[in-house]
Amino acid sequence: MPGFIDTHTHAPQMPNIGSGQQYELLDWLAEVTFPMEARFADVNFAQQVYGSVVRRIIDCGTTTCCYYGTLHLDATKKLADIVYARGQRAFVGKCNMVRNSPEYYIEPSTEASLTATRELISYIRALPLNPRTREPLVRPILTPRFALSCTHELLSSLGSLARANLGLAIQTHVSENASEIAFTKRSFPAASLPAPPVQDAEGAAARETYAGVYDAFGLLRGNTVLAHAVHLENSEVELIKARGAGISHCPTSNFNLRSGCAKVGMLLDRGVKVGLGTDVSGGFSPSILRTVQDASVCSKVVAFQHQPSKDELDPDVSAQNDAQTQHRFANRQLPVATLLHLATLGGAQVCNLAARVGSLAPGKAFDALVVSVRSDAGNPAVWGAELDAALGVGASGGETGMKGGRVRTATQELEGMLERFLFCGDDRNIRRVYVQGRLIGGKEFEG
């Protein structure tokens, strides 16, 4: 199957995975995250930790990954080197953060933040290209940590840098948590914002929103990856769609930090690009499989919390409205096919790499996983795919066994295996991980 695409994760937070589960976002940053990230000032520490982090993420089946580093230039160069050497496809960025950060973990000035950012971009762009495809596997990405860690001056400078580099991707956080949104609006009142580079109705309507802050500084565009988007206002959805930016849905983190449930079905109906993000260590698993499972649960929570209107309860009116509004996913649980889409092609769209990866279509790069759902993969939770054969029962004793008296087709068997893998699988089931045709990880990989 196609490799997984993780559109949002923090490499330096991996050592914290599974700790600090009692906090919400802003306390969790102060108590758990910043103290660990500060340790990456030590390049040797960074080298050792990142080597282990990247190996684990690849073995989880992630063939393309959007990485946040720390604010440190040298440590983030190491991260890029390690990802490059391992052959993973990735975006690597260093955080810009000059305020609302502890004294021991903050950049000294706007100028220092910009200089280090420019240097990292040049460093990553100078890594040798794949000799056969002449394309880079590792790309730089502008990473204002979130609006609150930046001043007007810094966002303005990053906007200029982005305008001079239209191909440079951008990643940041948006509308994750209620306190964070309120704090952002207080820090960036509409009257304090510059005129946005694109002046249209969507921009004007969303000027007083969180996404409107990024738009005002020219940081919201077709290659921007916005993590979370849990509490978007209607005008923000329209703005994000108009700019062509993508959303990284991070349900494991959103449950864990009590942020809320993103309305992914609504976003898909409105034509916004959506992929999945593990958001380690707000999320407590480096595996996109865990994110898939939580994306399914999240859509079910949205569905059962939804209060249907009178029209929605009338099947005739409802069907008519659905046809008119392209209402396919909003307030409904996401089907398995959509979950697979989010984990692969949806993520590729968010990264603007859909022409290269995200599916096994001819002409694309071979970024793929070899998956086994057999018992000998050693995962006790994935079981039953060969039940008839194991028990010596059923029409054929296995391959297309009996279910409820009906013979299942090969396609149904395959879909059943996929669903088992997505909901109960883990790295033991991921036998081989390929990027650009090169074997780089998985249980059978030795290297």
Ligand SMILES: [Zn+2]
């Ligand atoms: Zn994050």
